[in-house]
Amino acid sequence: MNTFNIRKTFWILMPFIVMAILVGCGSDEAAEPAAKTEPAAASEPAKKAEPTAKTEPAKKDEPAKEAPAEDNVPASAKDVKEVPRNRTLVFTGWSDYYKTQHDNVENFNSWLPGNQHSRHAMNKGLTEYLFYTNLNNGELVPWIGESFEYNDTMDKIDVVLRDGVKWSDGVPFTANDVKFTVDMVIANSPDMNRSSAWADMIKSVDVTDDLHFSINLNRPDPRFFINQFGLGHENHTAIVAKHVWENEDAMTFANYDPEKGWPLGTGAYELVRSTPEAQIYDRRDDWWGVETGFTDLPGPERLLFIPVADDDVAGQLYIANDLDYGPPLLKGTFEAAKARNDSLRSFNSKGPEWGAADGCNFVLIMNNQKKHFDNVDVRWAINLGINRDEISNLAYEGGMPPVSLPISSYGVKQYLPLMQDIIDKYDAGTHDLDKSAARMEKAGYSKDSAGYWTKDGEKVEITLEIPSWMRPQGPILEKQLQTAGFDIVFKQGEPA
Structure with a gap:
């Protein structure tokens, strides 16, 4: 791809950068940026079979591949211009988006549960947020919002919007x-x-x-505005166009009509095609950001959002230069793909932790209202039966550092000293089968002839449901907890 104006383009395409920052687990060290002239890619931990032979990169003047139009796609959505590959940014969703086809291809109401367009694609160029936050340094970046200020009692926020912002229909x-x-x-x-x-x-x-507007809160909350309207990339609070939505039933409105230019957005891109195979967003040269002198147009003329079935497929696409940005790869897949395409870049130049610090942790969630799990000793016994180091080393080849606190890598260095006394008291990260057994016996459980914990003749049976993108840890965690005496079965669930 041609080199973009990095400074001007960074915040326009910031969600791409944040995507890998949030999903790509890694060390707490500062991430190293990718080279300007080479396509950025995500990274991430564990072993996979090496992809097949190297495919030649797309030629400079070759149009980006597009999905074949389907008969039920409106004519206006089929009529898309050809854009060279080197002016097209091809991306896919977060790692929880592994699938063979896009869903909800004619429904862009992102306020409905289960509709993830705002999370995976619309926020890359069609939807803009009031403010963004650079999670690497905490910098607040005003965008369609200009400023905000709390009152002294922290229950009212006065907000100023940027002048000159327009919807894609000019309103x-x-x-x-x-x-x-x-x-x-x-x-x-x-x-x-x-x-x-x-x-x-x-x-x-x-x-x-x-x-100018004000948000009045029911009680003081100094973090409310940042959490709901100030992160941008992650909270997905997309403002809708009143002049369109006020005439619709918000719970049934699909927000999709290519003839009317729906979905509307304030961003520099508009949706021109939506099929199960691809979403295509083309740049609008009449974008308000240029009209007002706020910034230049972003470099890519087209954003092409494609589905990717799994980690292996993503690796193949990276090798062939058919994908510029997308899901973090497992460590083995990334290293194999990089060996075949030296332009592939991650956030760190060296392994084993290739990815940037993660904004999320992997967590094991138990329903405390269910029998067995409502007992704190049983929950502690399960925790003591987990060997986090083993999961990191076997499932992710050491590419994901283990954690025992519900705090992301971004905050761990700052918070650990403040919590050290609690860490020392509870030692939640310890793997100790003897202590696990002691907890179960304290709760009145004993092992049956098969070595599984029971109480009053009832065995503790657990179904461990893990989505496909987290599957490497499933069999290992299943084996660990079976060894600890729990009758547990790993089940691979749908992306969640």
Whole structure:
């Protein structure tokens, strides 16, 4: 791809960078940037069979591959121009998006549960957020919002919007759009995304004029605004266009009509095709960011969002230069792919932790209202039966550092000293089968003839459901807990 103006393009395409920062686990050291002139790629831990022979990169003047139009696609969505490969940014979803086809291809109502367009594709160029946060350094980046300020009691936030922002149909973006969105979500509680949380926290939204509004909270919450409207890439609070949505039933509105230019967005790209095989977003040269002098147009003329079935397929696409950015690869897949395509880049130049510090941890969740799991000693026994180092080494080849606290790599260095006394007291990361057994016996359990824990004639049976993108740890965790005396079966679930 041609070299982009990195400074101008960074925040326009920031969700790509954040995607790998959030999903790509790695060390706490500063991430090393990819070379400017080479396609960025994600990375990530554990062993896979090496991809097949190297495929030649796409030629510079070769048009980007597009999915064949289907008969049921509107004519306006089929009529897309040819864009050279070197002006097209090809990407796929987060690692929890492994699938062979896109779903909801004619429904872009991202406020409905299960609709993940805003998370995986729309936020790359069609949807813009009020503010973004650079999680590497904590910098707040105003975008379609210009500033915000809390009152002294931390229960009211005054917000100023950027002047000149427009929807893709030319209608100005205003504070009325924000108020309408918040009111709409709360009115549809608990059925819309975020609706229960917003109904609990937000008392009202008052509009002063087109560029000024205030959010009144039910109680003080100094983190509310950043968490809900200030991260941008991760909280997916997409403001909707009042002049379109006020005429629709928000719970049934599909927000898709190519003839009308729906879905609308304020971003530099518009959706021109949506099929199970591909979503195509083309750059709008009339984007408000250029009109107002806020920034230049982003470099790519097209964003091509494709589905990827699994880690192996992603590796093959990276080798062939048919994918520029996407899911973090398992460590073995990344190293094999990099050996065949030296342009492949991760956030760290050396392994075994190729990825950037992660914003999330892998967690084992138990329903505390279910029998057995409602006993704290049983939960501790399960925890003591887990060998985190073994999971890291076997499932991820040492590419993912083990953690025992519910804190991401971003905050662990800052928080650990403040929690050291708690860590020392509970030692939650310890693997100790004797202590695990002692906890079960304390809770009144004993082992049957097969070596499994039982109580009152009932065996502790566990179904360990792990989505496909986390499957490397499934068999190992299953074996560990079986050894600890639990009748557990690993089941690979759908992406979650």
